[in-house]
Each structure stands twice: as C-alpha cells, then as structure tokens.
Amino acid sequence: MDGKVVPIPYGRAGRGRKVKGLVGSFQLMKSLNKSLILNVIRTDGPISRAEIAKKTRLTPPTVTNLVNDLLESRLVQESDLGVSTGGRKPIMLKINSEAFQVIGIDVGVSHIKVIVATLDAAIIDSLYIKVIQPLDKESLIKLLNESIRRIMEKAALRKERVIGIGVGMHGLVNPDRGVGIFAPNFNLHDIPIRESLESEWDLPVEVENDVRAMALGESWFGHGQGLEDFICLNVGMGVGAGIILNQELFRGTSYTAGELGHTTIDVEGPTCACGNDGCLQALTAGPAIAARAQRGLRMGRKSRISEFVQGDWSQMTGETVYQAACQGDEFAREILADTGRYLGIGIANFINTLNPQKVIIGGGVSKSGDFIMETLKETVETRALNISAKAIAIQTAKLGDDATAIGAATLVLKKLFLPNIPHKR
Numbered sequence: 001m002d003g004k005v006v007p008i009p010y011g012r013a014g015r016g017r018k019v020k021g022l023v024g025s026f027q028l029m030k031s032l033n034k035s036l037i038l039n040v041i042r043t044d045g046p047i048s049r050a051e052i053a054k055k056t057r058l059t060p061p062t063v064t065n066l067v068n069d070l071l072e073s074r075l076v077q078e079s080d081l082g083v084s085t086g087g088r089k090p091i092m093l094k095i096n097s098e099a100f101q102v103i104g105i106d107v108g109v110s111h112i113k114v115i116v117a118t119l120d121a122a123i124i125d126s127l128y129i130k131v132i133q134p135l136d137k138e139s140l141i142k143l144l145n146e147s148i149r150r151i152m153e154k155a156a157l158r159k160e161r162v163i164g165i166g167v168g169m170h171g172l173v174n175p176d177r178g179v180g181i182f183a184p185n186f187n188l189h190d191i192p193i194r195e196s197l198e199s200e201w202d203l204p205v206e207v208e209n210d211v212r213a214m215a216l217g218e219s220w221f222g223h224g225q226g227l228e229d230f231i232c233l234n235v236g237m238g239v240g241a242g243i244i245l246n247q248e249l250f251r252g253t254s255y256t257a258g259e260l261g262h263t264t265i266d267v268e269g270p271t272c273a274c275g276n277d278g279c280l281q282a283l284t285a286g287p288a289i290a291a292r293a294q295r296g297l298r299m300g301r302k303s304r305i306s307e308f309v310q311g312d313w314s315q316m317t318g319e320t321v322y323q324a325a326c327q328g329d330e331f332a333r334e335i336l337a338d339t340g341r342y343l344g345i346g347i348a349n350f351i352n353t354l355n356p357q358k359v360i361i362g363g364g365v366s367k368s369g370d371f372i373m374e375t376l377k378e379t380v381e382t383r384a385l386n387i388s389a390k391a392i393a394i395q396t397a398k399l400g401d402d403a404t405a406i407g408a409a410t411l412v413l414k415k416l417f418l419p420n421i422p423h424k425r
C-alpha cells in the first residue's frame with residue numbers, strides 16, 4: 001500500500017458535479033474507453049491485453065496506453081501468465097481489489113451500519129452506531145459523519161485510498177441530488193446527505209433508497225449476478241422492492257418505483273401505515289405478523305408465542321412468531337404459512353406485470369425460510385399466468401444482513417466501473 005498515490009479516475013461525467021480538494025484531484029474518467037477497459041477487466045479478468053482489444057474493439061496500442069494508465073493508478077495489476085495461443089504466454093490483468101476501499105452505510109431505523117469493503121465488495125471491517133430518536137436533520141448528518149470517522153479509525157483507512165462513500169437511506173430518495181426527500185421513520189424531509197458528507201470528507205458520495213441499494217448489491221455480487229431483469233423484495237419492518245430492468249435500477253418518474261409493499265392484496269385487509277386497507281406490507285411485514293399473532297391470542301388461540309415475550313404481548317415481533325414456529329408451535333406456523341400465501345399473491349402480481357427472471361427476497365421476514373417459502377412458492381405457481389412464470393426462481397438474498405451496506409458501497413463502485421450510464425433512464 002506504500003508508494004506514490006496516483007489520483008483514481010472517478011466518473012463524474014454527465015452529472016456536472018465536482019467536489020473540491022481530494023476529489024478534484026480525482027481525474028474525470030478521461031475517456032469512455034478507459035472505463036470500458038476497466039470494466040472488462042472487472043467482469044472478465046484475469047484477461048490479456050489482446051483479449052481486451054478483441055472484446056472492446058479498441059486497437060492494441062490504445063489498449064496498451066490506457067492499461068498503462070490503469071496500472072499506474074494501481075486500480076489494475078498484472079497477475080499470472082495466461083495460456084499461450086502460439087507465441088509467448090501473455091501477461092494477464094486483473095483488478096487490484098485490495099488497493100482501494102469503499103465505505104457503505106446502511107441507515108436503518110434503530111442503527112446505522114457502516115462497512116469498509118474492497119473493490120470486489122469483500123467486507124474488511126464494520127460497525128454499528130445506535131440511532132436515538134427523535135432526531136433532526138443536523139443530528140442525523142452528525143451521526144453519519146461520526147460513523148464514517150469511527151470506521152476510518154477502526155480500519156486504519158488512508159483517505160486517499162477511499163474511492164467514495166455510498167449511503168443506503170430508507171424512505172424516498174433522490175439519487176441524482178443525493179437527498180433524502182422523506183424518511184418516514186425519522187419524520188425528516190429534504191436531508192442533504194450528499195452535500196453534507198462531501199463537504200465534510202472531500203470524497204464522492206452516492207445516495208440511494210436502501211432497498212434499491214440492496215437490489216444493486218444483489219445484482220453485482222449476489223443472486224442477481226448476470227441477470228437482466230429481477231425483483232429484489234425486502235420484507236422486514238416494512239415491505240419495499242428494488243427492480244432491476246436491463247441490469248439497471250428502475251426508479252420511475254419521481255423515484256418511487258418499487259413501492260410494492262403498498263399494492264393491495266386484500267381490500268378487506270388490515271389498515272396499512274399509508275392509510276389504505278390490505279396492502280402487502282400490512283399483511284406480511286414483521287409488525288403485521290406480530291399483530292396477527294396478538295389477534296389470534298386475544299381470540300383464545302392456544303399457542304406458546306406469548307411465552308417468548310414473558311406474557312407481554314406488546315413486545316411481540318415477527319421474530320417471536322418465528323421462534324415459536326421453530327419450537328413446533330402450530331399457531332405460529334399457521335401465521336407464517338399465511339404470510340407466505342400473501343407474499344405469493346403479491347409476487348405473482350409482480351411476475352405477471354414484469355416477467356422477471358428471478359425474485360430475490362431479503363429482510364428479516366425472509367429468515368423464516370421454509371415456514372413462509374413453501375406456501376409462497378405454491379401460491380405463485382397457482383397464480384402466475386404461464387408456464388415459465390410459474391417456474392420462476394424465487395430465492396432468499398445472498399448478501400443477507402449486509403445486503404444494504406454492500407449495495408450502498410456498490411453505488412460507488414458502479415460510478416467507478418460504469419461511470420457513463422446516467423441515473424435517469
């Protein structure tokens with residue numbers, strides 16, 4: 001890690017935003033070609049210069065020049081010799097994943113999780129900071145800065161080796177401006193996350209809705225790798241989704257695409273936080289599961305669920321119901337099976353709308369595994385319209401609890417490797 005530090009080419013093209021100081025010294029990716037080569041090395045490496053030329057249709061001298069730049073910046077390194085196709089064995093190139101780091105932040109309701117990852121999203125270090133509510137915009141920004149400062153210290157990061165900071169923020173987010181437009185769980189509006197963090201750290205900052213960040217993380221490093229179209233459904237305290245179409249996040253006209261938690265499943269169903277009746281979220285999120293358990297117990301259902309909260313029903317959560325199900329409790333298993341059915345109805349709707357290749361389910365409720373997955377899959381099979389839709393792969397998220405933080409880091413990696421694709425479709 002010693003030696004001369006050459007500024008990293010970091011894509012800013014197309015957005016007209018520049019950060020002073022260190023980031024100012026981050027060169028704009030001077031040519032499309034350099035980022036093209038960098039990305040081919042990422043996806044196909046170890047790869048020879050000749051193969052890069054073939055794949056990118058650039059001339060060998062151009063490839064050689066640009067690869068030299070990338071080697072000098074230390075983003076790329078030479079690896080073992082490849083297989084000869086006649087002459088001498090070619091030198092192979094790969095991404096120097098550990099030479100730089102990226103910071104990913106998952107802004108949850110009760111905790112902020114921050115990770116440091118390599119360029120291939122391997123987590124080097126992480127920590128949590130507790131969120132104490134109520135909090136205003138300034139104290140939230142302060143907490144974010146505190147989390148960055150602490151992870152930099154804990155992981156002994158050199159700032160010139162950090163390529164940027166990604167933030168996965170719950171609620172409505174404008175990723176083009178880096179603003180949290182509305183965070184319902186904090187009741188905060190117009191949080192200038194990017195502006196505040198960039199001025200504090202002189203590093204590029206990317207901000208995205210937490211579930212969309214999770215979907216991007218699964219797309220690059222999880223079960224969505226290589227897929228063109230898939231849906232990543234998060235079922236936890238709320239229900240939301242990130243939709244990947246043509247390998248890109250689909251955001252919609254005003255950044256609200258993916259609010260699948262507020263599609264109606266049962267018009268006679270319980271009232272949702274959004275005010276409508278029978279939303280998917282009101283039937284399947286953790287609090288909805290707990291509410292169904294409480295209702296059943298009030299009506300005299302025999303169950304061991306209340307033992308897990310020492311009789312204090314107000315402490316009941318989706319997890320309590322899951323624990324009881326694991327102990328063989330019939331009522332708890334019934335509640336989770338129903339949750340799977342409701343999710344199946346919702347997912348069949350989304351499959352019929354978007355015809356994705358796969359549906360990935362993340363979030364706390366997805367940890368209930370087979371207790372929900374069995375009825376979920378059955379319901380999708382019954383309700384999806386055609387044979388290929390019925391057979392669609394449905395699986396739980398690969399990145400688990402780290403999915404949003406890794407997704408947040410991926411926002412920054414995406415700017416490095418694919419800088420020229422604008423946010424808006």
Ligand SMILES: [Zn+2]
Nearest residue numbers: 262272274279
């Ligand atoms: Zn709703």
